[in-house]
Amino acid sequence: MASMLSRLIIFPTPPSMIVPVMSVVSLVAIAGLGVSEILGKHLQYSKFWNLNSAKSSRKQIQLSSRTGMLVLYVPAFLSGVASFVLYPNHDLRLFLVKATLTIHFFKRVIEVLCVHKYSTSGVVLDSAILISSSYFSATSTMIYGQYLTQGFPEPQLDLKYPGILLFMLGTFGNFYHHQVLASLRTNDDKEYKIPKGGLFDLVICPHYLFEVLGFIGIFFISQTLYSFCFTLGTIVYLIGRSYATRRWYLSKFEDFPKDVKALIPFVF
Template sequence: MVMSVLLNFIYPPPSSMFVSAMSVISFLILVKSGLSEIKGNHMNYSKFWNANSSTTPQNQIKLSSKAGMLLLYTPAFLAGVASFWIFPHEGIRSTIFHAAITIHYFKRDFEVLFVHKYSGSMLLDSAFSITFSYFSSAATMIYAQHLTNELPEPSINLLYPGVVLFVVGIIGNFYHHYILSNLRGKDEKEYKIPKGGLFNLVICPHYLFELIAWYGVSFICQTLYSFSFSIGSTFYLVGRSYATRKWYVSKFEDFPNDVKAIIPFVF
């Protein structure tokens, strides 16, 4: 019964054991990562890790945050670019998806180079593991979409609503990253409470819009893997936004109580 309802929205599960396994693995890893964020076990590339970087073993190789973040996103961006060449002419849905995944990671690289401001560093081994995660998720999503080429379309077409969600998510995410980048003046390192846009309602509107963009990608793809990834990302970013709000509350006595973590007026 549940599967018959789902098949109205997604392509039939792929014949590939690899993609099926990755759908489950990616989901479980993202859920675990979200729970880890809530428990205070953070990935080593954020304000949380930099605040505790004195505990890092001295023999660990560190990258500048800018170089590390560029390393994280570039292989996934290249996977998106390569998808046009590896799987060409597979229909309008695939072409739009290839464009969306490429634009998503191009925007991230663009922000690393021209928007974000940095105050810390990143461990090389952590950078490699996160880079592999981004690349493998992008490559698997591309391959999963390729496997739908010979399958009948889902009865409910979410392609164009997905394009709208993706565009709204990309623009909203970029806008709030731009606000964050302007919080600090030249040579300033300290953190400030963000203001403007949806920061007046939630502390992580950039995560909210990132999720909107990923659900847009899922609507474009309509594959089991894309929805599995987006739902898993929801758990992760909800956990990360909870940890972010908790950090701001601990650092700023005047943090507004009515500013939520990621969902306005709710959470």
């Protein structure tokens, strides 16, 4: 049954061991971070920067929020740009994978520079390196894995066009809700507030919800084992992150509306 499903929606696995190994590593590592978020062990950036630091006596290097976020996203963006030189060809699916990943991280860099407004929190260097390495290796491996499928029989079910629509929906929805978050603060306002507007009236992390849709779109375009594992791991991580975010708001704001869910309207 699993083999039939994989032939239906996923390319055959290339003979190289790199992609299968990285697929398992990516899924376990990223999903593990999501479970850690639920258990209260957070990657230390944004509002969660100080939650674990009091429990550790080790001196931690803190980056400013803007610098830390650039460290997170610029390497993955450059990997996407470089892929157009490293893997030049006319295959539509490979081009779309390169384009969507590059656009995704370019958008993030632009948001860091032009959209986000930052609190007094920062980004711990250890967390920045971990997340940045994950994004860089994921981008590089996903594109390389797609390149290795050249000449392989296509999956029976072609999902790349629905994938383009999902990616666009996820990208615009994520960007819109980041703008809503930014609008909550003036330039001198560093405090957190309960978000309002858009889907924030239903879930506390609609930007994560649309990020999930964007990555599902990339998987639909790619249809490789690695993109499936990375997307699944990312979904688990964002479930954990949104759960922790809702818990944080409940602890900080007595008037936080209890009917606002974490990630999925009316469900979770």
